[in-house]
Amino acid sequence: MRQVLTVGSVAFDSIKTPLGEVSRIVGGAATFFSIAASFFTDVRLVAVVGDDFGETQMQVFGGRPIDLAGLQRVPGKTFRWKGEYGSDLNNRETIYTHLNVFQDFRPHIPDAFRASPVVFLANIHPALQLEVLEQVEAPEFVALDTMNYWIEGTPADLRAVLKQVHVIVINDEEARLLSGESNLVKAVRAIRQMGPTRVVIKRGEHGVLMTQGDGFFATPGFPLESVFDPTGAGDTFAGGFVGYLAAAADLSEEVFKRAVICGSAMASLAVEDFGLARLLSLTDENIRARLDSFKRLTHFDAL
Amino acid sequence: MRQVLTVGSVAFDSIKTPLGEVSRIVGGAATFFSIAASFFTDVRLVAVVGDDFGETQMQVFGGRPIDLAGLQRVPGKTFRWKGEYGSDLNNRETIYTHLNVFQDFRPHIPDAFRASPVVFLANIHPALQLEVLEQVEAPEFVALDTMNYWIEGTPADLRAVLKQVHVIVINDEEARLLSGESNLVKAVRAIRQMGPTRVVIKRGEHGVLMTQGDGFFATPGFPLESVFDPTGAGDTFAGGFVGYLAAAADLSEEVFKRAVICGSAMASLAVEDFGLARLLSLTDENIRARLDSFKRLTHFDAL
Numbered sequence: 001m002r003q004v005l006t007v008g009s010v011a012f013d014s015i016k017t018p019l020g021e022v023s024r025i026v027g028g029a030a031t032f033f034s035i036a037a038s039f040f041t042d043v044r045l046v047a048v049v050g051d052d053f054g055e056t057q058m059q060v061f062g063g064r065p066i067d068l069a070g071l072q073r074v075p076g077k078t079f080r081w082k083g084e085y086g087s088d089l090n091n092r093e094t095i096y097t098h099l100n101v102f103q104d105f106r107p108h109i110p111d112a113f114r115a116s117p118v119v120f121l122a123n124i125h126p127a128l129q130l131e132v133l134e135q136v137e138a139p140e141f142v143a144l145d146t147m148n149y150w151i152e153g154t155p156a157d158l159r160a161v162l163k164q165v166h167v168i169v170i171n172d173e174e175a176r177l178l179s180g181e182s183n184l185v186k187a188v189r190a191i192r193q194m195g196p197t198r199v200v201i202k203r204g205e206h207g208v209l210m211t212q213g214d215g216f217f218a219t220p221g222f223p224l225e226s227v228f229d230p231t232g233a234g235d236t237f238a239g240g241f242v243g244y245l246a247a248a249a250d251l252s253e254e255v256f257k258r259a260v261i262c263g264s265a266m267a268s269l270a271v272e273d274f275g276l277a278r279l280l281s282l283t284d285e286n287i288r289a290r291l292d293s294f295k296r297l298t299h300f301d302a303l
Numbered sequence: 304m305r306q307v308l309t310v311g312s313v314a315f316d317s318i319k320t321p322l323g324e325v326s327r328i329v330g331g332a333a334t335f336f337s338i339a340a341s342f343f344t345d346v347r348l349v350a351v352v353g354d355d356f357g358e359t360q361m362q363v364f365g366g367r368p369i370d371l372a373g374l375q376r377v378p379g380k381t382f383r384w385k386g387e388y389g390s391d392l393n394n395r396e397t398i399y400t401h402l403n404v405f406q407d408f409r410p411h412i413p414d415a416f417r418a419s420p421v422v423f424l425a426n427i428h429p430a431l432q433l434e435v436l437e438q439v440e441a442p443e444f445v446a447l448d449t450m451n452y453w454i455e456g457t458p459a460d461l462r463a464v465l466k467q468v469h470v471i472v473i474n475d476e477e478a479r480l481l482s483g484e485s486n487l488v489k490a491v492r493a494i495r496q497m498g499p500t501r502v503v504i505k506r507g508e509h510g511v512l513m514t515q516g517d518g519f520f521a522t523p524g525f526p527l528e529s530v531f532d533p534t535g536a537g538d539t540f541a542g543g544f545v546g547y548l549a550a551a552a553d554l555s556e557e558v559f560k561r562a563v564i565c566g567s568a569m570a571s572l573a574v575e576d577f578g579l580a581r582l583l584s585l586t587d588e589n590i591r592a593r594l595d596s597f598k599r600l601t602h603f604d605a606l
Contacts, residue, residue, distance in 0.1 A: 209526060215599060218600050297519055297521050299601075299602060300563075
């Protein structure tokens with residue numbers, strides 16, 4: 001089993017969806033990632049919180065194989081985000097983003113984390129993602145997420161870090177923007193020229209598309225009757241995906257396919273409640289049942 | 304092997320997509336359906352054309368197990384449709400629809416077709432779909448397509464015919480409109496209350512979702528680098544889906560799953576050229592190869 005180092009945001013989220021509203025709950029990309037990945041492997045979290053992030057909030061990490069030696073606590077307020085979803089849960093409106101202590105965040109990788117075999121760079125400034133890679137020793141496997149803001153705002157930094165990345169995990173809109181290609185097959189080919197040998201496209205309720213050899217592996221989204229809150233679904237996918245890869249004995253093509261299903265299963269569970277609530281109550285049996293459901297959803301006998 | 308009776312439009316299409324433009328090529332829902340289904344089983348076509356539909360146009364049906372005894376030829380012009388697609392191939396603009404001889408079309412089912420075991424009611428006025436069912440003798444299996452125009456304009460007729468239908472094959476937007484539910488799981492449940500025991504949702508490039516027992520079967524769309532023309536993709540799906548079912552020894556749950564893959568494979572092939580061109584040049588080997596590709600696309604080892 002390989003340990004996974006992740007660097008990204010820990011935040012307070014306020015969220016409104018058609019099914020309800022919550023205020024100031026614990027969120028953040030690195031939080032969702034770490035908790036999802038911790039079901040599969042040991043996680044090392046590097047992030048920053050303010051002095052308003054107390055013992056109550058810290059409990060979300062409690063009792064899990066998540067090493068918090070890299071979680072900096074500094075004076076000031078924790079990163080805050082407020083978002084609202086309409087009936088189309090694929091689109092959301094950001095009401096505010098207060099970076100707070102995240103504004104001056106510089107990732108410091110503790111010595112004990114520098115030999116991490118697997119690294120997940122959550123969605124932060126690509127220059128900071130590069131700083132992380134400068135501090136780790138020849139990781140076996142590096143995955144990266146990014147967003148429109150960096151694709152458009154800091155393209156040179158992003159191109160530099162992409163050269164050192166094995167897998168990029170982004171959504172379809174980001175893939176089109178990054179590549180300048182509206183067709184996803186062409187977009188993926190262009191992105192592979194930038195460095196990543198493998199591209200994983202998150203398509204929200206429409207599932208996931210991953211490059212696989214010269215072709216693709218794809219899974220539909222899991223049909224859910226009630227999606228309470230899509231916040232963090234992409235990071236939860238990444239947590240299940242990277243966590244499963246880190247725990248696997250090898251990184252074969254088959255293992256990557258199963259990793260996509262693990263990530264999809266975790267994300268489909270996470271959206272069944274607000275914020276981290278569902279992830280925090282998950283049992284191994286819940287995960288196993290959803291994995292079985294994914295197989296029933298997509299498998300057919302040979303034609 | 305069961306024969307499939309289909310009733311619907313045969314048309315002249317003019318189409319513009321980002322990859323090209325064609326004028327007055329043979330199209331129509333029943334045409335795409337019949338040709339796709341004819342790769343799997345014997346087809347009986349009931350439709351109407353004008354006297355402008357000559358021997359050249361008739362060649363699209365040539366050399367295939369499609370019985371044209373129900374193809375009426377009447378004075379006047381054949382149904383014409385012109386559409387234009389933007390870079391988002393999921394949306395199209397109708398430039399014109401000239402019903403022409405289709406305006407007064409009344410389906411007459413030839414005596415030899417009345418005992419057809421499988422019926423596909425392509426997208427026509429639901430009152431005409433009902434007239435078809437009144438003329439056939441206890442078919443084993445009836446599938447139906449419809450569209451927003453009938454869902455909104457003739458809801459009572461549509462509800463009447465739905466009571467006699469086993470499977471409805473519609474797109475996601477139509478499912479939401481018909482049910483009044485934005486969530487597809489809820490939409491499907493509501494539609495099943497209207498008559499069909501099984502609901503098949505076409506999601507364009509995002510694949511297909513089918514009810515399966517208490518759950519679902521789903522397949523992603525096939526990743527294509529160049530989609531030349533999506534026209535007829537839904538009817539081609541229905542042709543592969545219903546054609547495979549008609550050819551199957553039984554109608555088990557497994558057979559329905561494979562039928563979705565057959566339909567998806569045929570549709571993914573059809574969009575690789577304008578109009579019927581790709582379907583007309585298809586070999587059994589092409590279909591077999593695409594079916595194998597679908598399996599590679601979606602299957603993973605047990606987790």
